[in-house]
Amino acid sequence: MHRLLDYILWLPLLGALLILFIPSQKKEAIRWSALGTTLLTFILTIVLYLGFDQSVAGMQEQFSVKFPWIEQFNIFYSLGVDGISLPMILLTGLLCFLCVLSSWTVEKSVKAYFALFLMLECSVMGVFMSLDFFLFYVFWEVMLIPMFFLIGVWGGENREYAAIKFFLYTFAGSVLMLVGMIALYFLSGKNVDSFNILALQGGKFSNEILNVFGTTLSFSKFFFVMLFIGFAIKVPVFPFHTWLPHAHVQAPTAVSVILAGVLLKMGTYGFLRIAFPIFPEASVYFKEAIAWLGLVNIIYGALCAMAQTDVKKLIAYSSVSHMGFVMVGLAAMTIQGTNGAVLQMFNHGTSTAMMFLMIGVLYERSHHRWIVRPDGTKGFGGLYTQLPVFSIIFIISMFASMGLPGLSGFISEALIFLGIYQEFTTITVLAVIGLLIGAAYLLWMFKRMFFGEVIDSVKDYSDMNAREIFYMIPLCIAVIFFGIYPSPVLNIMKGSVGSLVELLGRFQ
């Protein structure tokens, strides 16, 4: 039990190794072993959830594992979970399992695909568990490798461009993070705790000064901005968002799901775990700017989404908009706002994963994703009549995504609004417009694709099969259940969120 995090972290990699030993002709065996691995990992994350003590507040305290790794530099292999990372770990476990199911139809180098996919799961888990900054960085970077190949090999027609763009963009952010990490290492005295995320927290660098190019800057503000950009690229925060539409459009379904469902949350997780607690006074100093950036994300993302004629691109921009809500909630630095933001990270993970999975289902039938083709004709029409089951599940995911009360997105958005209103009224007033446009682009897309007469090209589509329905059911249950009863997620996170807000509050 006390090594549970180890098992969750390395099991996917073990699975990947196992797959490497299966002959590549045995596709079924490869798929089943990938499925088994992810299922087992998911079950272990549930065990982790059940064993988690909700009454312990604070950051990263439970199930901790710590060994020296590179002793010369005081780098440790150190893992742990708290209320902020646990929802993300659960989400990763669930989505990876469902994604393997949805990737059943992948036929191109099945072996490499699943091996890389499991490697991706391992690195994502590692990011959410690491307590050592260096270890965190390693997992953060390792994650790029499987992503690069998954997009670049199994992607759409323009996959190489998208893969390189994704890689370079993220890499640029990582470099800034690397600089910040090294600076912290030196400033904190290169001692045992110099890479220890927990030990660095608490605003220890408030009074440090930095000389750059002859000007004197506040150490914490300078490196907060560096870390901010590093994480902001991942979220993505405007103006660092342009990799997202390319990556989403080109990536295969399962990778889109992981990308939108989990990887984007790594950015906001970085704020919560590293940037905010290590530089609390700088976070407070910049909070209004962050809130405005979040607002731009909300409105700009939503307006851009409305112009898209490619469904996947539309959902990609909707992610930009929804992550804006998370940013705004984080910037509020209030109990409601931060709880809402973390809850929104989880809820957006489930709802957007549903959207991408549904579009994947549709793509397998249509082999295109045009709402309106470039020549102006309809890409889809009358799907409601042709695919009744598909339509119902699509409606659930669409309304979950737009935050209909009774479905999960609403509670987190309402909490974010409550939190931000107390701090920035103007931003709140403008952000509600985002809710409005958020409904508009989804409903307009739905209207154009699902209503009306069945057009010719749609007539031979078959409705969802048992496998597809099976992997949508857990998400449907999640968005409805957490919409009615959010406490299971809120209860695990609120202690950790509370101590973070309290820490930030001391610097207000």
Added chain:
Amino acid sequence: MDLNYTVSQVAPIALLPFFAFVINAFIVKRFTKLAVAISCTAIFLSFVISAFIFNDFFFNVYSADYHIHRVFNWFNLDSSLGLMPFKMGIYIDNMTAVMLLMVSGAAFLIHLFSTYYMADDKRFGRFFVYLSLFTSAMLGLVLSENLLSLFIFWEIMGFCSYSLIGFYYEKEGAGNASMKAFMTTRVGDVFFLLGIVAVWSVVGSVSYVDIYNAINQGLLSGNVEFLGLSVSLATFAGVCIFLGTVGKSAQVPLQVWLPDAMWGPTPCSALIHAATMVAAGVYLSLRIFPLLELGGLLPLVAYVGGITAFGAATIALVQTDIKAVLAYSTISQLGYMVLGIGVGSYNASFMHLITHAIFKACLFLSAGSVIHSLHDHHTHAHVQEMPRMGGLRKKMPLTFFAMMCCTLAITGAPLFSGFVSKDRILGDALLLAVDAGGAWWGPTLLGFGGALLTAFYMFRMMFLSFFGEPRDKDLYDHTKVEKFSINRNFPLLVLSLFTLGLWFSGSFTGQGLVKVPGVENKEWFKTTIVKPELSTLGKFRTYSSDDFSQQPTPVQTWEKSKYDSTYGLSEEEAHHIHHIHHIGAIISVFIFLGGLFLAYLMYIKKSLNPSVFVNRFSGWYKALLNKYYFDDLYIGKMIQKGLLPLNNLLSNFDSKVYDRYFIDGWATVTRQLYRLSNFIDSLFVDRVLVDGTGTSVRFFNVILRTVQNGKIQFYIFVLFVVLASYIYRVTNF
């Protein structure tokens, strides 16, 4: 009977239809008939429980203050100050009790009617799935004790409305209409949410009672600052929440969606877009009445209501589709309710909500009964165009009877319910205009003018469809003569029974038909539904709320209500009020007769030719046909000329300018940089420094031979040294 209900006795009102929805969602495909039966049974049981509650409130207790308030923690957030509970719960007072009976009763009758109307539809079962979800949401909304849970049910109703308007999804128009309905109401809803947040931020809760108490304690007297403006919090929150009403109750300027909502099946129009959901907007405004009062918004509310009441009535004059007439009349009548709130006529406004729900549900069901019987054998479609009707009273006498009762009610014929409720609103408006004068005359005159138009267009509808000679002989001859059937006619007849005014006013003379033991008075509606005015909010401090898990507070003895709105006034003042109300009533009667007479002249006697007016006022006529160009403005101008080009512009900027030049541009920058360094490397380092020292070629030959020894480690070492010296150079410049 024990008056302290346990939650398990009350919650099933909303939960039974919800369970019906959940069960039916799974079984509807295989067992359609069973699903329909489950839905109908569930709503009938809800109705029975509501009737018990109604009985307790009005026949046992009969107190203005009697209420049941039970809450539970939905979820908590922790803070250093302790728990931050988000509560849900039920709040039943007299108003809730009346609403529960009306909603469950109307919903049950409409369920019953739907088994007739939708029986041949291929999605018969699915209709009931939505209907059950809708009913449970509406009942949940009524039971809600706070604005947040009200909002949740409010939006779920919006979703049901969306689904039912788009019920015939093969049709492109249904898709457009459903999207328009959802989006237009959503405009109001997002502001409603903002208002909830604004109230929450100071009150720490959005329970009605807590809001009343906060207002009473002056907590909402602060200001809100945004966008450089500074507005009183009560005004800000009041406007935001009232915008929710404007959207849901289809008030100007968000009225555009309701006529399009008629794409849905007729029973759903009766339930959602006439009796319940659209009235929920008015219900919301009634609940936040003190907030509107504190924010100084009542004149605004009155004008919105007055303009809506009059404007929608004018559009109804020119409609030829029987459902469209009813749709505009719904907007207009909702306008009267909002007008009533604006002029402080709380009680009458709520009464109009109830009376309207009954007669309008009946009107829609009657229209459904007509439409369903008129079957065009050429196009295989139902007919709803009035020019193709005429003389139908002989074919469907029962429907005609019901529709006539309701028409008399809505037009304000004396003795009918519409007269009682609408006349009181107009009487209060007139009173305010006489006393306060000035701007109050505007809504008052609009209200009276709208009443004239209402009488005219409703009788026009009746005359065109039921009187005269059949204009489409073929259609008429193919129509069967109506025979009594339970699911078709029973709902109509029950509803038309309740169009009589005495149910609401007490008696023909306005005095006590519903005798309550121990009460001399009077009118049950007037004495039990008490306006929560700013001056009387103090009493809410004594209102307790119990947790779900606890035993309810022991039975108090409740005083029988002797509430009288004229209490405390001098004889003279009271006389003045009665006097003005009498004048209002007399005007209303004349207005009703005037409208009836005009319609008679035009459509029965035909001594006035409508086309004369059409030609004389052709500009107005065109404006009316185009619904005052609102759709043109919103869809044609604001969305198609404003929003969509903006979207395209931003999207193109994002991908074609920002991404291409500012992001991918870095690739170009990098390329230039490496060209530059390559140039420097080859020109200076290689050609000048290396080749230039031609004299020592032999020397270099030796070196180069040593260097190019094929050992990769050495190469890397050299590379590293060169790079290091290069960087050293560059940094030292």
